[in-house]
Amino acid sequence: MLQDMKARLGGLVLIALGLGLGWFFLLEPLQEARHGAHEVQYFLKAFLAVPACLIFGAAFVLLGKRLRYRDDAHKNFTAVGWVLFGLVVLATAAGFWWFEQQFAALGYS
Numbered sequence: 001m002l003q004d005m006k007a008r009l010g011g012l013v014l015i016a017l018g019l020g021l022g023w024f025f026l027l028e029p030l031q032e033a034r035h036g037a038h039e040v041q042y043f044l045k046a047f048l049a050v051p052a053c054l055i056f057g058a059a060f061v062l063l064g065k066r067l068r069y070r071d072d073a074h075k076n077f078t079a080v081g082w083v084l085f086g087l088v089v090l091a092t093a094a095g096f097w098w099f100e101q102q103f104a105a106l107g108y109s
Contacts, residue, residue, distance in 0.1 A: 011060025018053030
């Protein structure tokens, strides 16, 4: 029971981390661009980190310690882990595309 609660709390921490990273490294630069800043800097690594934190965090919150995303003996992903990773890749690509579209609409290239 305690291990399950730790896993679920860890998931909440991951979600909070993902939201914080998304706000400071992606949404704030977009807000600066919307306010007409001459130069805007954002971090490409955040496009991967944010979806990874949110997706894996949500999985841990929902499933707790029952989430078997990796094989402990071989140190690699299970089928569930690969599905979660695939969702992270899709969310990363979609988020980057959306972000670039927003910047292009604001006149940044």
